[in-house]
Structures are given as structure tokens and as C-alpha cells.
Amino acid sequence: MxxxxxxxxxxxxxxxxxxxxxxxxxxxxxxxxxxxxDSFFDTQAAQILADIRKNQKKKSKLYSIGSFRQLAIAASFIIFIAATFIFIQSKQQNEIAKISIEEIPSEEIDNYLVSNDWVNELDWENTTLKEALPIEALSNAFIKDSNKNEKN
Amino acid sequence: MQSDQALIIEFQASAHKEAPYTILLKRHQQKVYYQIKRMVTNHMDADDIAQQVWIKVWNKLDGFKMESEFTTWIFRIAYNETINFLQKQQKTGDHNLSDELIDYEQAASSTDHPKSSQIQITLETAIQQLPEKQRFVFMLRYFEEMNYEKIASITGTTVGGAKANYHQAIKKMEEIVKRA
Structure with missing residues (x-):
């Protein structure tokens, strides 16, 4: 060759x-x-394989800790999102509650009443009932007074 | 006998990785160890580095794409581990040239062939005085008889760079011999 x-x-x-x-x-x-x-390389090979097995065990342990850690991170993230959502919701509700009737423009009230006629009627009936009561009471008082005057 | 490639495929495909790995380990263990030993002189250090190399091989073999020969790949890992070890030693000041020469003398006195001549000591001094990369290239070329393409892949350089490293190493050793 x-x-x-x-x-x-x-x-x-x-x-x-x-x-x-x-x-x-x-x-x-x-x-x-x-x-x-002669035995050096056999011992070295056995030592290397033993180290690898040891590392494998360590790795599997680390993996379980790792997965727990991942779950913990995911759970805290979900809790954080939920807490933020609840906080924003309650804040919005508070803001709605804070709005007084004076702050609502009359146009909006009119529009609301036009689009909700039944509410308008219901309110009207309620108002009439409420306003009728004091008139009745007044008229009773007037009758009592006039009866007294006649007796005198 | 199964080829390295067949064993690597078996390692990558199987859940029982230990059998093909052990064959690869036993097949290449000595060459890897001797190359490391030529670089660090101390047997215990060489043993530690070799173990690190083989653990790395286990961890990385799944990702080995067989774009190079397995021996090239494993010698590259050995090269990186050895250079890291030597650089760490230099930083911490754990080891210096005179320590290495003492190691050599101890090793020589413990063998059946005590150092017979001044030239033997000069050779060892010259080798230890070479920069790490040049020393690694010199060992691969002279003792492992590797071609420059393979040496270039192992040391992460060009073929021209590997050749230059070898010849610079010879030149430096020549200067040391002249001074001695």
C-alpha cells in the first residue's frame, strides 16, 4: 500500500x-x-458509571422539585390574575355607586325614560300614590278642624 | 463489532442507554485518558478531568448529530475540559511549571525506567513550557498521529492554524534545546 x-x-x-x-x-x-x-481503567469506568447513575437520581429529584415549582408559579399567577380582576370589579362598582343623581345629565334621564316607558308609568303611579297620601291626610285634618269650629 | 455510529444511534433511540455507552466508554477511554495525562502530568488530575469528559459525553450524546467522527467530538470535549482545568489552575495559582517538573521526576522515579539522560528532562521541560494549545496540537500530531483536519476540528481552528501551532511548538522546543 x-x-x-x-x-x-x-x-x-x-x-x-x-x-x-x-x-x-x-x-x-x-x-x-x-x-x-491494568485494573485502573476498569475502576475508572465503574466510577464514571456510578457517577452517572448518581447524577440521574439527582436529576429526577430535581425534576420533581422543578415541576412543583412550576405548579407553584402557575398557581400564584392565577391567584394574581383573579385578585386583580376582583379588585378592578369592586373598584368599578364603587365608582358607579358614587355617581349621584345630580351628576347624570337630564338628557340621559330623558332617554332612559323614553326607552323604558313601563318604568316611567310605574314611577308615575308610585309618585301619584305617594303624593295622594299627604293630600288625603291634609283633607282629614281639614275636616277635623272644621268640625271643631262648628261645635264652638 | 458494532461501529461507534451504530452505538450512538442505539444510545439516542433507546431508554436503556447504559449498554451502548459502556461499550463506547471502554473503547475510547484509554486514548482520552492518555491525551489528558500528557497535558496535566498528574494522574489524579487526569483521572478527574477524564471523568468529567465522560459525564459530559453521557449528557450531550443525545444531541450529537454525527456531523463529525465520535473520536473528534470526544477529543474536543477533552480539549475544552483540559484547557479549562489548566486555566483555572493558573488563576488560582495552584500549580506552576516547577511543580509539574517535580511531578515528572516523581513519576520517572516510580517507573521501571528512571530518567536516564539530560535530554529526557529537557524534553519534559520543553513540553511543559509550550502554550496549552500548541502542546495539545503537538501531542495529537506526534503521539496520536492525527491528520491536521481532525486536529483543527478538535481545537476549533483552521487546518493552517493547526499546522502553524505544530511548527511553532517544534520551534520553541528547538530554542529550549539550544539553551539547555
Whole structure:
């Protein structure tokens, strides 16, 4: 098999360093890096897997706390919206209650009465009844007074 | 033997992710570890970084789109984790060059092949004096025999940039040898 361009340049690159330090020194350096017992990598793999399992458990715990937190945020948001709605409603009702009859323009009252004839009639009847009562009372008082005068 | 791609598809599609992941882990674990070890010198640090790398692989493998080889992707994670570790060390001042050289000497005395010559010490000094990116590129090219396209993808640079990094590394080491 013919060497590729990469093989040629790789050999050239390696030769530059080997010319400085010698192949043996570089090989010894590498040997020092790899000075690990046979069981080292098995222990390391077991440790990594144990760490991952531990993290997974932590994550699932965090997830349940996270979902509770999300629910709490959603609940407080709904409570806030509801409280704001109630507050605005009560404020509006108070404002309506505060409006006195003098503040309502007469045109509005007329319009209301025109569009609600039955109310107009009802009011009229009530007013008539109310006004009739004092006249009756007055006439009774007048009769009593005239009877007294006749006796005298 | 299942290919990396088949194992990744199995991982992404299945609820039982551990089986394909374990095969991938055992297949690439040593190469990843050695590359990290070449960068940080201390075995315990290398072990910690390697574990972080593999946990990241687990977390991100679902989103891996197979636009590059799995080895390129995993070495890129290893590159980022190692550079972050070294930069943190520099910021906190936990580790300096002389510490690294002491680590080397301790490691050498603990092996069956004690440092035999001055040139061995010079090599290790030279490697440790290289900027992190140049050191990473040098290790990938010389020891992993990777092509520049792959090195460029791993280190997030262009092919020209990767080549320049390698040759700058050689130049710096040459200067150190001349001074020694």
C-alpha cells in the first residue's frame, strides 16, 4: 500500500521532533504517561458509571422539585390574575355607586325614560300614590278642624 | 463489532442507554485518558478531568448529530475540559511549571525506567513550557498521529492554524534545546 500525503507529512513532522530529542526519549515520555495498572481503567469506568447513575437520581429529584415549582408559579399567577380582576370589579362598582343623581345629565334621564316607558308609568303611579297620601291626610285634618269650629 | 455510529444511534433511540455507552466508554477511554495525562502530568488530575469528559459525553450524546467522527467530538470535549482545568489552575495559582517538573521526576522515579539522560528532562521541560494549545496540537500530531483536519476540528481552528501551532511548538522546543 502506498503512503498517503498525510503519512508523508506525518513522518516529516515526527522526524523534526525526533531530531531534537531522539526517538527513545519520546517513547519513554509516552511510556510514563501510560504507566497505569491494568485494573485502573476498569475502576475508572465503574466510577464514571456510578457517577452517572448518581447524577440521574439527582436529576429526577430535581425534576420533581422543578415541576412543583412550576405548579407553584402557575398557581400564584392565577391567584394574581383573579385578585386583580376582583379588585378592578369592586373598584368599578364603587365608582358607579358614587355617581349621584345630580351628576347624570337630564338628557340621559330623558332617554332612559323614553326607552323604558313601563318604568316611567310605574314611577308615575308610585309618585301619584305617594303624593295622594299627604293630600288625603291634609283633607282629614281639614275636616277635623272644621268640625271643631262648628261645635264652638 | 458494532461501529461507534451504530452505538450512538442505539444510545439516542433507546431508554436503556447504559449498554451502548459502556461499550463506547471502554473503547475510547484509554486514548482520552492518555491525551489528558500528557497535558496535566498528574494522574489524579487526569483521572478527574477524564471523568468529567465522560459525564459530559453521557449528557450531550443525545444531541450529537454525527456531523463529525465520535473520536473528534470526544477529543474536543477533552480539549475544552483540559484547557479549562489548566486555566483555572493558573488563576488560582495552584500549580506552576516547577511543580509539574517535580511531578515528572516523581513519576520517572516510580517507573521501571528512571530518567536516564539530560535530554529526557529537557524534553519534559520543553513540553511543559509550550502554550496549552500548541502542546495539545503537538501531542495529537506526534503521539496520536492525527491528520491536521481532525486536529483543527478538535481545537476549533483552521487546518493552517493547526499546522502553524505544530511548527511553532517544534520551534520553541528547538530554542529550549539550544539553551539547555
Amino acid at each position: 502506498q503512503p498517503t500525503d498525510n503519512d508523508i507529512t506525518l513522518n516529516e513532522d515526527k522526524a523534526q521532533v525526533e531530531a531534537l530529542f531522539g526517538k527513545q526519549s519520546l517513547a519513554q515520555f509516552e511510556e510514563e504517561q501510560q504507566a497505569r495498572s
